[in-house]
Amino acid sequence: AVVSTQSTGKLLKKKKVEADKMATLWSGETPASGIQYSEDCGQCCAKIFCPCCITRKMWRITGQGIFYRIVPPCSWFTTVTQEYIDFRFLKDMELRTKNTCACCCQTHELIMYATQASDKDEEHSSPEYQAEHQLLHPDAVKVENVVRNAWSNARLVAD
Numbered sequence: 001a002v003v004s005t006q007s008t009g010k011l012l013k014k015k016k017v018e019a020d021k022m023a024t025l026w027s028g029e030t031p032a033s034g035i036q037y038s039e040d041c042g043q044c045c046a047k048i049f050c051p052c053c054i055t056r057k058m059w060r061i062t063g064q065g066i067f068y069r070i071v072p073p074c075s076w077f078t079t080v081t082q083e084y085i086d087f088r089f090l091k092d093m094e095l096r097t098k099n100t101c102a103c104c105c106q107t108h109e110l111i112m113y114a115t116q117a118s119d120k121d122e123e124h125s126s127p128e129y130q131a132e133h134q135l136l137h138p139d140a141v142k143v144e145n146v147v148r149n150a151w152s153n154a155r156l157v158a159d
Contacts, residue, residue: 020063021062021063021064022062022063022064023062023063024060024061024062025061025062025063025146025150026059026060026061026139026142026143026146027058027059027060027061028058028059028137028139028143029056029057029058029059030056030057030059030135030136030137031043031047031054031056031136032136032137032138033047034105034138035105036100036105036106036107037107037136037137037138052073052074053073053074054073055070055071055072055073056070056071057069057070057071058071059135059137061143061146061147061150062150063150063153063154064086064087064154065084065085065086065087065090065154066084066085066087066090066112066133066147067082067083067084067085068082068083068085068133069081069082069083070082070083085112085114085133087150087151087154087155088154089114089115089116090112090113090114090147090151091113091114091115091130092112092113093110093111093112093113093144093147093148094110094111094113095108095109095110095111095140095141095144096108096109096110096111097109107136108136108137108138108139108140108141109134109135109136109140110134110135110137110140110143110144110147111132111133111134111135112132112133112134112135112147113130113131113132113133114130114131114133115130115131116130116131
């Protein structure tokens, strides 16, 4: 069978679009290094001397959505969970900047609001609820721009 070059071109273009959607636009880990991104001095010391003793989130932003993996501390022996926020369900974002450590350091926090279907439990009685996802990281300003661009591109493709 002879494959036409036109159908091969369409197939390659489709694969390229899929690869572009899955390409990582930004990745990072929270809690980030530095005392301003720690809850307290104890967590800061744990990050330095025993990084496996704290819960970490590994973030990855693609053209499709936001993935994050929650890695529990080594002493808890629990499983790693992975969450996904599809850009179709992202409703709003808020970037907060505040001074910490006696006003000598700035902390950047990106809060993303997404609508998710809830399980039938007591905590969420409505069929949908708005989840709040916090990214406390020095790159939060950059991440906000990356997410906004990818979010708008995803909405353009959906229309």
